[in-house]
Amino acid sequence: MSYLDQISSPTLLIDEKITRANLQRMADKAKRHGKKLVPHWKTAQSREIGRWAQEYGISEVTASSIKLAEYLCGQGWKNIHIAFPFNIREISRLNRLAESQNLSVQIVNTSTAQALANQLAQAVGFFIEIDAGYGRTGVPISDFETIDEILKIAKTSPNLHFKGFYLHPGHTYYGVDKSKIHEESREALHLLKSKYRQSYPELVTRIGDTPGCAVMEEFGDVDELGPGNFVFFDLMQVELGSCAKEDVSVCLAVPVVDISLERKEILVHGGGVHLAKDVLVNDDGSKNFGEVVLLNENGWIIPSHRSFLKSISQEHGVIKASNELLANVKVGDLLGILPVHSCMTADCMGEYLSLDGKIIDHAEGCH
Amino acid sequence: MSYLDQISSPTLLIDEKITRANLQRMADKAKRHGKKLVPHWKTAQSREIGRWAQEYGISEVTASSIKLAEYLCGQGWKNIHIAFPFNIREISRLNRLAESQNLSVQIVNTSTAQALANQLAQAVGFFIEIDAGYGRTGVPISDFETIDEILKIAKTSPNLHFKGFYLHPGHTYYGVDKSKIHEESREALHLLKSKYRQSYPELVTRIGDTPGCAVMEEFGDVDELGPGNFVFFDLMQVELGSCAKEDVSVCLAVPVVDISLERKEILVHGGGVHLAKDVLVNDDGSKNFGEVVLLNENGWIIPSHRSFLKSISQEHGVIKASNELLANVKVGDLLGILPVHSCMTADCMGEYLSLDGKIIDHAEGCH
CATH class of the missing domain: 2.40.37.20 (D-serine dehydratase-like domain)
Incomplete structure (x- = not known):
């Protein structure tokens, strides 16, 4: 039948063969460039498709909400990163989830950092999200004062651990010069890495957008790639030339x-x-x-x-x-x-x- | 708390007081004009809100899919009308549902009528959907040949019962002259009623769109009103002047x-x-x-x-x-x-x- x-x-309908080929191609590309691939699971939102991804050496994922992180918990992910400016009304949910799952969150302002520092009951990592021109969310790339303040607040907490800088150059979706945007994004992350790695030698930088990750071949000293849509692709990505x-x-x-x-x-x-x-x-x-x-x-x-x-x-x-x-x-x-x-x-x-x-x-x- | x-x-969030006032206002209006209100439940899609509606004398509803009709089954509705051109791949689902719920479907072509006539195992009513200018779906108002053919096919089935004509003048959403559209729609239904009531003395006509039903005060000899969105309204309806x-x-x-x-x-x-x-x-x-x-x-x-x-x-x-x-x-x-x-x-x-x-x-x- x-x-x-x-x-x-x-x-x-899902074509498993095409999905696996998409996963493999991006995993190979990340490997070729010596980068870690941490796909954004907002696209697939599936445990089963997560198991397919794990077969290609993918060991961490990103969730778009704490709800999705809860759903993906217990599936063998070494870390689930919640890539949305953290919502402080969800701290008790975060504390519960962090009891059984290695997690990281995203911070874009000092008041959120302070609330987390005050109320976290479990160890949780965090990225500072940077805005290098997209304009939707993130600390503006030149606002070192806010970055320093967030890091200072985090130091007061035994549970809040700085992991690095996250950048989603979503303006690659709007038809302008993708390679220029990617260059600027890489440079922004490079600048931050240079400035902060003395104090935080373990810090990593992550860049995440499918149009960029699918097409570019130059990633500089960025450590991690975080595209999401590439798992399935769609007509918008066809139009953007990603696939x-x-x-x-x-x-x-x-x-x-x-x-x-x-x-x-x-x-x-x-x-x-x-x-x-x-x-x-x-x-x-x-x-x-x-x-x-x-x-x-x-x-x-x-x-x-x-x-x-x-x-x-x-x-x-x-x-x-x-x-x-x-x-x-x-x-x-x-x-x-x-x-x-x-x-x-x-x-x-x-x-x-x-x-x-x-x-x-x-x-x-x-x- | x-x-x-x-x-x-x-x-x-739902404000029950405003929702009930919306239901009551439309129920009163229908009553004032001597029309039956059969709201389209694609908006609320709720059993509980259905119980509120029943308190205002509403006894029948419309569903947008067989899935929604299944969900609303067993909630005391005298009839659930599925106001979407019937999908013949769902006939066995329809037969199962019709065992325990009085239902009607919508027909827009002869091949669907034939499939229903051949395969219906339960009594089900049907409306013929008419297109009087919206252009999305329905038998064109002047296509009496198709209407006659559908009615002829239905007569061959003991289970397929003609209820009347359904019209959704969705072009009232596109900012043109609402009152002119409503006048044309009423006239289209009046014409059909005049033509077919000799053979079908029980036939009814139904018109269903919130912009029209909310604002108009003249419904002619239309028998039933079927708006949906009025239960909640929204900014689009504010812009259209419905609320x-x-x-x-x-x-x-x-x-x-x-x-x-x-x-x-x-x-x-x-x-x-x-x-x-x-x-x-x-x-x-x-x-x-x-x-x-x-x-x-x-x-x-x-x-x-x-x-x-x-x-x-x-x-x-x-x-x-x-x-x-x-x-x-x-x-x-x-x-x-x-x-x-x-x-x-x-x-x-x-x-x-x-x-x-x-x-x-x-x-x-x-x-």
């Missing part, structure tokens, strides 16, 4: 519920609650919420004539279909949709179906 | 994790996985992913100086803050965010916290 026979409703469409390892299987030959549209059950609402813009200015692939017993193939989701609402998806697709599709068929943003799609769906018909876990499906 | 003391992480900000009955409580006085920004834990990524555009062209309200022990108040989410990523939210908010906020505080699209936010969060500290269920939280 094919996995396709199990599907009656929108279902997120080929063939590297995208998840796709949403959607049932066809209506076809309009006149409008060249196919209505599917697959909308914002399945894919999330991330969107790309086609060359002609129209919107693209995902692209059609053709499902078969072995997975999916990318058709030579492009069809894409031109609009989605809560449950509905409307495909702008090629003539070739229209000629071959009927109500009740399944189509595959490559997602624009796989992290968000996986979070919406809360589980995966493998191509051999097994359910693969995701944190959101396990309440 | 205040409900606020229970909150350490992003939490969707005031004070009528929005859910808000996301988010912890403050960093403050930049220089940029006048507040970083909160609250991103796309909590709010979804629906967005409004401010007058100056900037984006608005939600607006700040101030939480207190009794719920929230709308501040006189506006602050809003200018950007969100998976877990991060960046608030463009008023001077008044900046002067009063500190790291570790909670702020409230009125959502742009409450249906999507509720679906992301999977449960609600009431202002007296009780968890209220949502279908997505109950796997």
Whole structure:
């Protein structure tokens, strides 16, 4: 029996072979450059896929929230880093979790450092997150006063251990000069390392973004790479040049519920609650919420004539279909949709179906 | 103890009083016009909130998927209508559910009607969905041939019972002339009723969109109103003129994790996985992913100086803050965010916290 026979409703498919190839390629690259790969698990959010990663020598992961860190606890990770500016309302949750799991958190201001210094009951590492131009979060690269103050506060605590500097150059997602951004980021981290390694000889620097880590070949003296999305990739990464469409390892299987030959549209059950609402813009200015692939017993193939989701609402998806697709599709068929943003799609769906018909876990499906 | 003391992480709050007032107002309006209110439960997706609705004489609901219909089954609903073009891969699920629950489905083409006629093992009602200009789904209003063919197929089945015509004029969301759209929609349904009531004297017509049902006072001979979003409302509905900000009955409580006085920004834990990524555009062209309200022990108040989410990523939210908010906020505080699209936010969060500290269920939280 094919996995396709199990599907009656929108279902997120995962191709294990492509996923493992993505993991292996990034693990090899990190090794080649002498860097430690600590993937951001906000994308996969899965224990099972974590076991696949461990087979490629990956021994630490990053979580996007304490909730995800709790979910990943007890899975053999040497360390789970929570890469979100620490939320001091969660200190007691952190203390509980740190009883059984080696953890680190991220600090971006002195008041959070002080609250942790006062209230930590367990040993926890921390990175200082640096902003070198992205502008979302982090201590500005030139604000040594805040960095020094955080380090000074940490020294007053027996439980708060400085690990190093973390930088997420998320502006590589916005189409500007990726290699320039990466150079600036590396230099920022190099500067910090030079300045602080005398006092903290063990300190490491970590840089984490898929567009950079996938494409760049120069990492300078950065110690650790922390990309996330590369595990699955998606259409946004294809557009950014991080990967080929063939590297995208998840796709949403959607049932066809209506076809309009006149409008060249196919209505599917697959909308914002399945894919999330991330969107790309086609060359002609129209919107693209995902692209059609053709499902078969072995997975999916990318058709030579492009069809894409031109609009989605809560449950509905409307495909702008090629003539070739229209000629071959009927109500009740399944189509595959490559997602624009796989992290968000996986979070919406809360589980995966493998191509051999097994359910693969995701944190959101396990309440 | 205040409900606020229970909150350490992003939490969707519900104000029961406002929600009940929204339910009562729409129930009163339907009654005043002699129409039956059958709310679309894709917004609330809750059994508990369903019990509140039943107190206002609401006895039938609409679901957006068979999954939601399954969740709402056994809650005393006289009928659950699944208002999505029926997906024939789910016929056996439908047959199982129909053993214990009075159901109706939606049909938009003959092949689906034929599959149902062939395979239904239980009595199920159906509406024919009509497209009178929205262009997303439904039989085009002038396509009597398809309507006749569907009705002819249904007659061959002892289990497939025609209930009437359903119309969702979703183009009222796109800022054009709402009252003109409603007039055209009413006329379309009137025309169909006139044409088919001789053969089907019991047939009803239903129209369902919150912008129309909230504002219009003229419903002609439409029999049933099916809005959904009005139960909670949201900023999109405020913008459309369906309600005031004070009528929005859910808000996301988010912890403050960093403050930049220089940029006048507040970083909160609250991103796309909590709010979804629906967005409004401010007058100056900037984006608005939600607006700040101030939480207190009794719920929230709308501040006189506006602050809003200018950007969100998976877990991060960046608030463009008023001077008044900046002067009063500190790291570790909670702020409230009125959502742009409450249906999507509720679906992301999977449960609600009431202002007296009780968890209220949502279908997505109950796997």
